[in-house]
Amino acid sequence: MTTVSGAVTAPRRALLLRRPTKTTGAFSWLTTIDHKRIGIMYCSLSLLSFLVGGLEALLIRLQLAGPNGTVVSAAQYNELFTMHGTTMVFLMGMPMAVGIANYFVPIMIGARDVAFPRLNAFGFYVVAVGAIFLYSSWIPGINGVPNGGWFGYTPLTDTPISAGFLPGRGPDFWSIGLIMLGIGSTTSAINFIVTILNLRAPGMTLMRMPVFVWMMLVVAFLTLFAMPIITVALIMVFFDRNYGTLFFQPAAGGDPLLYQHLFWLFGHPEVYILILPGMGIVSEILPVFSRKPLFGYAVVVFSGIAIGFLGWGVWAHHMFATGLSPVAISAFAVSTMLIAVPTGVKIFNWLSTVWRGAVRLTTAMLFALGFIAMFTIGGLSGVLHSVVPSDTQQTDTYFVVAHFHYVLFGGLMLAVFGGFYYWLPKVFGRMLDERLGKWNFWTMLIGFNLTFFPMHFVGLYGMPRRTYRYDEGLGWDVWNQIETVGAFIIGVSTLIFLANVIVSIKFKRGAVAGNDPWDGRTLEWTTASPPPAYNFADVPEVEARDEFWHHKYTEDDEGRLMPLPSGGADAAPAEEKHGHGIHMPSPSIYPLVMALGLLPLGYAAVYHSFAWLGLGVLVLLFGMYAWAIEPATEPEPETVTGRTPEPVH
Ligand code: HEM
Ligand SMILES: [Cu+2]
Secondary structure, rough: OOOOHHHHHHHHHHHHHHOOOOOHHHHHHHHOOOOOHHHHHHHHHHEEEEEHHHHHHHHHHHHOOOOOOOOOOOOHHHHHHHHHHHHHHHHHHHHHHHHHHHHHHHHHHOOHHHHHHHHHHHHHHHHHHHHHHHOOOOOOOOOOOOOOOOOOOOOOOOOOOOOOOOOOOOHHHHHHHHHHHHHHHHHHHHHHHHHHHHHHOOOOOOOHHHHHHHHHHHHHHHHHHHHHHHHHHHHHHEEEEHHOOOOOHHHHHHHHHHHHHHHHHHHHHHHHHHHHHHHHHHHHHHHHHHHHOOOHHHHHHHHHHHHHHHHHOOHHHHHHHHHOHHHHHHHHHHHHEEEEEHHHHHHHHHHHHOOOOOOOOHHHHHHHHHHHHHHHHHHHHHHHOHHHHHHHOOOEHHHHHHHHHHOOOOHHHHHHHHHHHHHHHHHEEEOOOHHHHHHHHHHHHHHHHHHHHHHHHHHHHHHOOOOOOOOOHHHHHHHHHHHHHHHHHHHHHHHHHHHHHHHHHHOOOOEOOOOOOOOOOOOHHHOOOOOOOOOOOOOOOOOOOOHHHHHHHEEEEOEEEEEEEOOOOOOOOOOOOOOOOOOOOOOHHHHHHHHHHHHHHHHHHHHOOOHHHHHHHHHHHHHHHHHHHHOOOOOOOOHOOOOOOOOOO
């Protein structure tokens, strides 16, 4: 498309069709299409969401600290747990995995960027816009904070506002907001799939890919197939509420259970979308800090794929109490028990990796080990749910709340913190402080267990979830008190983490990381910290799994590790060269512009407003059109006079 003539005529192009060239400064963050910076923005948004969702959780815990709590009203409580769950799943969990993967997947497969860099930026901004849209419902006067729970069951949510069971526009903001977020995650999923399948460095066969990359590939497929299902369900809810379509209204022959089927057909794969990245992260950390290859690499990969497939066949275990037929229920009970097998296999693989390894108990390693322990507890209580009679007792009690926090907090969050301690030195070039890190880990682990373990007990004693107050003397008081104390310890632990990041990275107190601070195994440790924009001066040629490790070590006759004389990160050439002649795609403002168009469209849907609609369509079409016709790259000054710029994408 862009050829020599494009380069020559460049100076005369209209301003709007010139691609920005600056890659530093505040404005450059809005136009960047560098997968690493987009990854940083995703993770920052997710961390912010974790803080906001965490504050909501603390309010919930304050309200429930003792019987007859008066901190918030019943209506506010509904908003708090709905927004907490929605935030943690859609604004924290998914973007966090996408962010870490955005940064590291291309580097780990030896690529210079993702396949569609502008689409990548678009995906991020859609998620950011979706977050702004959802949280704008809290602006006074809008009266639209989502309040129907994170799975928004009908007919609670789809009854029209005039006759509605729920006050306000909560379900409208919720359904439109989630549709937006779905657009964002679908684009990133497509990007990951194409990138992983097409942009691997020479020699990086599928079975040489790091497990984290594998897990993100599975997650991308799950996302691609799961998001359309919930999008359909959300559109039906929105139409029921606003245009009288009656899909889920029982009085008119609609079927509220159909909504549950649709939601959980999305919702269970979603659980794996949240947890597989965590499994991938610890599969990177454990071998490095055990100085052993991952035990049973192929088995870990295939069990991840198996989980991806089986995850589609278990959704009705969320609906055991709805009166499905015994045959249906038995089938889903069996499939749910079955999915525990590949999960258990993974746990044994991780343990065998650590077994007899030269273990270094760094903070990253502690978090990874914490992940195994806590995730196992969550997995076990999950298997209890697969037993129908016991699930019938446990459903909608705090036992379930305990279970999914062990999986999501104990699983995903602990892995993410481990991932931060492991990878932030690569991202920012500074080590995090290990002493603060240990405080971070132990307070997190203790606070987490104080908060969530007693929920098993109060759940079995009958405390329902989503209850804003409870009477004295039911045997729940002490446990609830402990849970609230635990929640605040988690809060303190999070502050320790933030302090660590600020002191070590922002104030540069952390030791300089160098290319390879952990004696790593995978390609990201061969390049500079932080990596140059083009990741590798020379695209690596891959000859083995754990490629970098094999450059550094070999085995002697008795199978002992032997360092190779010329190995090591310092021998890596990456940062010595200056990357002349490597053309990265130029920045672009239009992904942001296009995403911004979705914001007015959201309000147009909620308020049935043609003014908002016109504005949204205008911005969206303008962004789309300019995106389509702007040149593939802005020629750099030197290339205008001399060489032809290569179109990179
Ligand atoms: C920061 C520490 C956290 C605390 C103290 C906490 C506390 C709670 C509590 C007490 C509830 C139950 C509210 C109720 O049923 O009335 C809840 C619900 C929930 N939490 Fe958390 N949570 C935390 C972190 C997380 C994380 C990290 C995730 C996911 C990644 C998460 C996902 C959810 C979901 C999906 C719900 C269900 C909301 C609903 O019922 O609609 N939470 N949380
Ligand atoms: Cu499930």
